[in-house]
Amino acid sequence: APKAEAPAAEAPAAEAPAAEAPAKVVIGYGAPELSGAQGQIMQGLIDHAEAKGWEVTTTNADFDSEAQANQIDDFIAMGVNAIVTVPVDSQAICASVTKAHEAGIPFYTIDRGTIGCAVDMTIQSDNYMAGKQAAEALVAFLTEKYGEPKGVVLELQGDLGQNVAQLRGGGFNDFLKDYPNIEVISKPTEWAADKFSSATLDVLGSRDDVDGIYMHSDSVGTTVVLAALEQLGKKFQRGEAGHVFLCGVDGSPDALQAIRDGWSDQASSQPIPDFGIIADWIEKKLAGEDPTVGEVVQEGALWSPATIVETESGFVCNLATTSVTPENADSDALWGNN
Amino acid sequence: MNKAQKKDWVKLILDNFIWIILAVLFTYFAVNIPNFTLKSNLINILLHASVLGILAIGQTIVLLTGNFDLSAEGMVSLSTIFAMWLMLEPGIRGEAQGSGLMMNPFLVIPIILLLGTIVGFLVGTMITQLKMNGFIVTLAMQLSLRGAAMILSNGQIMTGSPKAFNWLGSAKVAGFPVSIIVTILMFLFVNYLLNNSKFGRELRAVGANPDAAAASGFNPKRTITLAYTIGGFLAAFAGWMLLGRLETSISTLGEGYTLETVAASVIGGVSLKGGVGSVGGAFAGVMLLSLIDNALNLMSVDSFWVEAVRGFIILIALLIEAQKFRYKPKVIHEPAIEKPAVSGTK
Amino acid sequence: MKEKTSKLLGILFDNLIWLLVAAGLVIFSSLSKSFRAPNNLISLLYRTSALGLLVLGQSFTMITGNFDLSSESGLGLTAMVAALLMATVENGGLGLELSPFLAIPVMFGVGALIGLVNGFLITRLRMNNLIVTIAMQMILRGLVYIISPGATASFFPKAFNWLGGGSLYKIPLERGFVNIPVATVFVILIFVIAHIITRYTQFGRNMYATGSNVVAAKDAGIDTDKIIRWVYLIDGLCMALAGLLAAGRIDSATPRTGSGMTFPVQAASVIGGISMAGGRGNMIGALGGLMLWSILDNGLSIMKVSPFWIETSRGLILLFAVFLDAIKVRRMHNRSLIESLLHTTIGLKDKTVVKD
Amino acid sequence: MNTKQEIMEKTPILKMENVSKAFPGVQALTDVNFSVEQGEIHGLVGKNGAGKSTLMAILMGILEPNEGAITVGDERFVAMSPKEAIAAGIAYVPQHVAMMDSLTVAENILAGELPRNKMGLVDWKRVNQEAKERLEKLGLGLDVNKKVEGLGVAEQTMLAIAKALFGNAKLIILDEPTASLSRADINRLFSFIRSLKDKGGSFIYISHHLEEVFEICDRVTVIRDGRVVGTERVKDIDVPKLIVMMVGEDVEDYTRESTCVEEVILNLSGLERRGYYEDINLELRKGEILGLTGLQGCGAEQLGKGLFGLEPRGIGTITIHGEEFKAVKPIESFNQGLAYLPQDRYRFGLVGLRSVRENVTYPVLDKLVRLINLVNRKEEKKIVDQYITELDIKTPSTEQPVRLLSGGNQQKVVFAKMATTKPDVLVLHEPTQGVDVRAKMDIFRIIDDMAKQGVAVIIISTEIRELMGVCDRIVVMNDGRLTKEFRKGSKEMTPEKILAAIEGGKNNE
């Protein structure tokens, strides 16, 4: 595949059309919710866009696809230059995508692709892969502990109505399918901190054979779960006997800190703020240019190398996720560390 | 009179029916779920019941006056976020900015309790003095409080509350969590108070018939306002407890607690029309919910089934509970009078 | 002259909700160009059509003095059932790819069933309506997760989306066109019908009687339990209709469709003047409540209010609405308007003088 | 028509056989036999709690009996449902009329049978029209478009009656319809009942005003403690006999000698609330009992409520013991030494859901409160038991919710509640409504005792005889003004003269 240069270099070219359109470029951003990583994603986009002197109007759908549909209607009514969303639901969003395109407004999604319709570009990190990475680390731990991959692990699921949760669960469980001796206890939490806590308390309070805990979101989970473990008198550091293996997805500041402190073991860190680089491709689009399939490289960026592929749901730019372990927990490249 | 005594027994059973259901359910779980009766697990059940319990006390007090309080869960969210905001260092943790005041927990605790009390008082005043619709006022207040929490926290998770602050939520005495002890004491105290104090009489009288209460020399407005004030205080208190346990807060914390507390109270025999019910009953209701949740966590129920099963068990419990109406005589002597607009609910 | 004006004010106050709606429209329109865009104004009811149907069902139950908190999940379930029947396997369906004309009746069947169960539990088994419906909310939502399982089903035949997403008529403009959605018209229509039912039929009046005073209603030979069962049945059908609108609107049914709608539903009805005590309020008012809600919703998000502030703003505006409503309540104490105002604002009034 | 009536003559339209009913802790009815003939007005009397209303509730299918059978016309029921009862042509004016407060007068009257146009839609014009006509037939000039909330008890009773009388019912039950009605209303009601009777209608008439029974009934059945004592033709007996049947001993009207001294306690001057009353000037002495009477809506009710602070009072000055009385709310009134017994016991008098004990002691809790407002149960129980015996309140226990008591017993509770407060001024509105002959005496004795202890009492009532028995002075109110005063002992003070004064206002209009 031909190797495109980092789109940042294209910036000057983009000036021209921006100049033709005298009005300031306005991006409509639709967040599915604002807690945890989502806030970071939004901030990331805002930073990148404002760096270009654009304006971003933001909305929050609060997990409600219909509300998101309404908000996108509002964007269309406002006549924004481009729409960026993190879809509450990958399929439900399609109605809105069609509308936007009918109105001639380019449509981008972050973090989750669409299913059943094509957007101008999706930029995402592979949640399925994130789950896999956690599972790998877990298996390694168990093999070391028992000499063979066996044991019990508690999976604290997100909201099963969302495909993020399903992907994170899927990657994890699919990987563990090859290890029949590892028992997974799954508890739904709807991302709610108190449910993380009570599930941990209940399960580990009623049985002593739980070796590890996998959190669909370590930004919500880490502190809560550690607190619960302390309640149960089961909070031990790495290496101590009875240490409960903690892994999860997000790579939040707390998670990284916990890894450094030896309480936690693994986090699949997403390039969350880097999603904002989608602004570069929006700029191109406004200049009438389409993305080129292939690899995108930027020196020193954790998300690099990213790959752009063309699917039936439009162009998809996959950013690399990083499995954080005690070894690389200090890396400044991780979003959780700055 | 002998006959009457027998009837009193029936009455006694009917009035405490929820406890029987609770006992039955407990035995069922104890028999069918391994490790259910482990000390650690029993403690867990109580632990879940503690925060919800504190909130249920507040909710019950308000319900007794014939009003709703939907704002409490908002206060849980704001009090925790506000406390964090006061205590955390400025923004080393991602976006979640502390104010940098790095305030001492022993200062923060009274502050948030005061916050809760004041908000409760405001709600009460709006409803009684300005005659605003209680349901919407408290709903709107919930939105506003959550919103404020979201603004303070940028919608971010705030973690790492200091040890001193967490005492209530996480400390133990002789292996027994403080929060449980406090909650149980609180229930005993309030229950005794409401059954033996003038205030208790006043609450129920006002709830059952505000006009008659007024004509009996009570002051419905004062009572209702006081009820909401207490509710606000307890909400903040619950927030303190919860934050202590989670060491984490987020503006969405406590979502859905309103329904749970109302459900618990009503299952425990508190009437939504006001005037009847006790905090003790509400406690039973809370225990029921917490029992169910715990059992669901211990049983290997498919995640997709949890919600349905939960609702179903509650329904069954309520169904049995409701059948006592068959043993209650019909009333032929009271025109079911509709309450006037004292609480604003036209 | 003087009492003419006060009479006028009286009329205005009895239709307070529409006053607020008008105010909302004016304020937001003057503040934002995109708000007053014809398409946006017309879409006000389109965006909340599903909510509207739930408000309608809720109002019916509330008029008889009952609650229904299960409707949000009822909406979710009916939508999901239809979706599963119609969508292809790869789009999350069961692969039956049923025609809408079969799927929609099934939806209504499910809705009716929900209503019947609610009604049965509440009237025959004398269970507390609030808790029954809370429990039903959990159960139905749970069922959605179980049957879906947890996945979205989408992309239905056009016919299915007509009501929720279709447009009735497009008035061409120099650039673009004004689009009149089916849903908008439908909601208004159905509210008018509801108004006729509640105001002009024996059944409708019996609803009010039941909610106003069960004992008296029974004395008048009204079978209140039957009325309540019917109302819940209607409510169930409203859920199905809402499901149809919601699913058609976004051409898919997600496991979360409808969740979190309970409070908006309650709020809209109560702001619309439907009393939770039962027996008061009318459907036109309820429609007004719905309008106000969607104006706030649309207005605030179009006004580029930061999402962090939206909740708070909505809360405060709600407070203001109830505050005005409170003045209305004072008027019921047949006080003069000025007095009501004084009294309501600062509770100050010369207690010993009252002008009747 | 006429011939048909001949045949029906003497055949009972209603027969209740061996009816028994027990409530938790109460045997309300034992083995009651009771029958009503076509075209007769059948009185039903008995002490409070005797079982009259229960019997009627069973007849209406509101309660089901433990034993017994009911035969209406030629249909036989073991236990009937309200629907069946109504279908069988029975109409019911319960002792406690329930109204749909949020609906208009017209709709309340016609509820369940609203006139409809050919499209089957409710025809509001006709609804209002018919309602208006009905009310006018009963001589009521109410605005049918007004909501019922805010109407007084009397008006609500009249509405209920209007609803019952105009249906095409064969048998109409009136459970203490006149308890809250003024004489004028009663007269109109009676003449209307008679006209229906002539058309072949049958009535069951329950009342504690025995003279009414003799005035309008053909036969009367007496119930005591849930058992039928006997059924008599009114021709064959007289009031004392009847009382003996009811109570077991005879009771004569209560009379007392004045206990009032010179010292003035209460002074009203220039009291005025526009639209209700004006130019009210009144002095009340220590230990004096003053009767205040007048037609419905003469303003006496508002004056009472106004004094106590249940309604705005209007302008004017009031002094108690010389110092100005500023209370605008009940609680303040209590603190300043004025207590009030409301006429509408359901809205203002009782908290029905709560127990007898709680209700009685509500106003005096402050006196019963020990450390951190915990109530002293012992003293409380003492007070309650005392009144339960003094007024012989019929209740299985002090913990019985008041709503489960019989109407008269509820009234006794309301009275006991007011008697507990030891005020300077006691305002009583219809204190004996729905209370049996015997209990009335107890109530008056207690009032008398309070007067002896120096309490000044105002009794607002339309029961002229009773007032004459107990009052030192009777003041007549007319269209919001105090028009005439009768002093005890003066030969002026005769029922006729007082009645004339009451009606007076109407005449000179």
Ligand SMILES: Nc1ncnc2c1ncn2[C@@H]1O[C@H](COP(=O)(O)OP(=O)(O)OP(=O)(O)O)[C@@H](O)[C@H]1O
């Ligand atoms: N629902 C009930 N539960 C328990 N006891 C009841 C109930 N209803 C009535 N009673 C009791 O039954 C007895 C008869 O009551 P009822 O109302 O028939 O008396 P009554 O003759 O109508 O008296 P009154 O003249 O005061 O109306 C009373 O002692 C009353 O306390």
Ligand SMILES: Nc1ncnc2c1ncn2[C@@H]1O[C@H](COP(=O)(O)OP(=O)(O)OP(=O)(O)O)[C@@H](O)[C@H]1O
């Ligand atoms: N015009 C009126 N006619 C009849 N009753 C009235 C009227 N106005 C007020 N009331 C009644 O008088 C009582 C006192 O009036 P008000 O509304 O001021 O009480 P409040 O508002 O509760 O007192 P506060 O001043 O503490 O708010 C209330 O019970 C009210 O129902």
Ligand SMILES: [Mg+2]
């Ligand atoms: Mg006031």
Ligand SMILES: [Mg+2]
């Ligand atoms: Mg009676």
